[in-house]
Each structure stands twice: as C-alpha cells, then as structure tokens.
Amino acid sequence: MKERVLITGASGFVGYHLVEHALKNNLEVYAAVRKTSKVDHLKEFPINYVYPDFSSTDSLIKELEDKQYTYIIHAAGVTAAKTQADYDRVNADYSFNLASAAAQSNIKLKKFVFLSSLAALGPLEDIKGVITEHTTPNPVTAYGRSKLLAEQKLNTLTSLPLITLRPTAVYGPRDTGIYIILKQFSKGFEPYIGRVNQHLSFIYVKDLAKITISALFSPIIHKTYNLSDGKVYDRYALANYSKEVLNKKTIKLHLPLLLIKALAGFLERLYARSSKTPALNIEKLNELNAVNWICDIKNVTQDLNYLPEYDLKKGLVDTFAWYKKNNWI
Numbered sequence: 001m002k003e004r005v006l007i008t009g010a011s012g013f014v015g016y017h018l019v020e021h022a023l024k025n026n027l028e029v030y031a032a033v034r035k036t037s038k039v040d041h042l043k044e045f046p047i048n049y050v051y052p053d054f055s056s057t058d059s060l061i062k063e064l065e066d067k068q069y070t071y072i073i074h075a076a077g078v079t080a081a082k083t084q085a086d087y088d089r090v091n092a093d094y095s096f097n098l099a100s101a102a103a104q105s106n107i108k109l110k111k112f113v114f115l116s117s118l119a120a121l122g123p124l125e126d127i128k129g130v131i132t133e134h135t136t137p138n139p140v141t142a143y144g145r146s147k148l149l150a151e152q153k154l155n156t157l158t159s160l161p162l163i164t165l166r167p168t169a170v171y172g173p174r175d176t177g178i179y180i181i182l183k184q185f186s187k188g189f190e191p192y193i194g195r196v197n198q199h200l201s202f203i204y205v206k207d208l209a210k211i212t213i214s215a216l217f218s219p220i221i222h223k224t225y226n227l228s229d230g231k232v233y234d235r236y237a238l239a240n241y242s243k244e245v246l247n248k249k250t251i252k253l254h255l256p257l258l259l260i261k262a263l264a265g266f267l268e269r270l271y272a273r274s275s276k277t278p279a280l281n282i283e284k285l286n287e288l289n290a291v292n293w294i295c296d297i298k299n300v301t302q303d304l305n306y307l308p309e310y311d312l313k314k315g316l317v318d319t320f321a322w323y324k325k326n327n328w329i
Contacts, residue, residue, distance in 0.1 A: 009076030011037040017209035054094035060101035087146035119144030123290030140286035164224040172205030173322035190250035198235040201228035204315035225300035
C-alpha cells in the first residue's frame with residue numbers, strides 16, 4: 001500500500017510541482033484545496049481532493065484520523081492581504097491549527113514539512129553578509145512577519161516531526177509573481193527601482209519540490225533550513241539571462257525610488273476599499289529594494305543531501321519555454 005501525503009495549497013504554483021514530484025516518489029496524494037479553487041491544471045494527476053477547515057482544530061483532527069496520512073506538506077498561505085492580522089490568521093494561526101491537529105491526532109505521522117519563506121528572516125543591510133539559519137530575524141513585510149510567527153508557533157509543538165524550509169524567491173512554470181518582471185523583459189523593457197547595488201538569490205520551483213519531498217523521508221526533525229540555488233546574483237542577472245534566453249534587447253530604465261514610492265502609495269489608496277490588494281505597495285518596496293538576499297545552504301546540503309540541479313540561467317530556459325508553449329508571453 002502506498003503511503004499517503006497531504007499537500008495543502010496544492011492548487012497553487014508551488015503546490016502543482018509538489019503534487020507532481022510526490023507522485024513520482026510513489027506517494028498517494030491528497031490535495032487540500034478550497035472548494036472555489038481552480039483545479040483544471042491538476043486533472044492530469046491521479047490525486048484525491050480534500051477540503052479541510054483550517055479554522056477548526058477539531059475538524060482537522062477528524063480529517064487526519066479519517067485519512068491516516070503518513071506525511072503532511074503545508075504549503076498553503078497568502079502572499080497578499082490587507083492587514084497584518086489577515087496575514088497572521090492564515091499564515092500563522094491556520095498553520096498552527098493544522099500542526100497542532102497533527103500532533104494530537106491518532107495517526108502514524110512520519111514528517112510534517114512546513115514551507116516558510118526567507119522573508120521570515122528578512123534581507124541583510126550589508127551587501128557582504130550571508131543569511132544563515134542563525135541570522136537574527138528582521139522581516140521587512142507583513143508577509144515575512146506572519147511566516148516568522150508561524151515558525152515560532154510550530155516550534156512549540158515538540159512532539160511534531162517537523163522540518164521547516166525557507167525558500168528564497170521561487171520562479172518557474174506557472175509562477176505569476178516573478179513572471180510579471182519576466183514578461184516586461186520579453187516586451188523589451190528592463191525596469192529597475194533606483195540604482196542601489198544588490199545581491200539576490202533564487203530557487204527554481206522543481207528544485208524546491210524535489211528537496212521538499214526528500215525532506216519527508218529524512219530521519220531529521222526539528223530543524224529549519226534556508227533554501228536557494230546556492231549562487232549569488234547581482235540585480236541585473238535576471239534580465240541578462242532572460243535576454244540571452246529570449247535573444248532580445250531591452251531598454252533599461254532606472255526609475256527614481258521616490259517616484260515608485262509615490263506610485264505605491266497611490267495604489268494603496270486606490271485599493272483601500274477593494275477586497276483585492278495591489279501588486280506593488282510601499283511595504284513590498286522594502287523587499288524589492290533590499291540590498292542582500294543571499295543565504296547559506298551548507299546545512300541543508302549536509303543534512304538533506306540537497307544538490308540544486310538548476311542555476312538561474314538553466315531555470316529560465318525551462319521557464320520561458322513553458323511560458324511560450326502556454327502563450328503567457
């Protein structure tokens with residue numbers, strides 16, 4: 001009999017790749033989604049759907065005991081919300097509810113992998129530094145603070161067989177975040193905010209999916225790992241590799257920071273009464289204009305045998321091929 005894995009956030013960008021890689025590892029996949037989630041892109045996979053109520057620990061306990069999961073990957077969360085409280089409710093409280101239910105349930109759970117974010121630590125102000133697992137957290141966004149709070153809550157559950165993964169900026173097929181920037185490159189525009197020197201890090205989604213599934217089978221518990229492809233990129237690397245892959249030239253624009261802040265403030269006011277949030281806001285600029293997002297992956301390499309297959313250039317080759325095939329660019 002196949003071992004069962006519950007994957008939350010399965011309908012999302014990263015979730016799709018987690019499902020795909022879990023199936024490749026002969027796991028029986030249960031995809032936790034909302035009843036309103038679009039799942040057409042998952043129809044190719046032989047998976048089961050469940051609709052957990054993350055606001056109720058008792059309901060979650062029943063769900064876990066009914067299905068008797070061997071593994072749980074918690075990838076669900078929000079990346080855009082109106083307030084810190086909204087971020088905290090979904091990213092921290094709901095995560096704790098699921099983890100608490102897993103710790104209390106009568107199931108033989110081997111591993112609970114929580115997908116956090118490098119945003120939980122935040123960037124460094126010194127361009128010469130490197131973010132490690134022991135770096136003092138200083139998240140610069142509400143999203144990052146909510147992920148840090150989730151980590152702190154989950155770490156109180158000492159009986160939970162927990163591994164926490166903190167990926168840096170994730171890109172790849174089906175991504176809609178970094179895609180916004182890549183689409184501009186494909187149109188011949190190369191915009192930047194100010195002229196600050198930056199060190200950036202990235203991780204290709206297939207590498208993230210692979211290490212997440214590998215973590216399920218590791219004997220290690222109660223450890224947290226930062227994740228990237230292990231390389232250091234300057235602020236122009238994403239555009240330079242994109243132009244090489246696309247064989248395109250671009251118009252490079254350095255937009256004044258004050259102008260972008262004014263635009264971000266205008267968008268925040270414009271969306272103030274809307275249920276939606278703008279892609280750009282003043283707080284998001286703290287991440288976009290940060291000096292240093294480089295992280296050390298020595299620990300995850302040693303403990304979990306993590307060997308990234310994709311650097312930025314190789315990942316962009318696959319990413320743009322998918323975007324073109326699916327008419328995204």
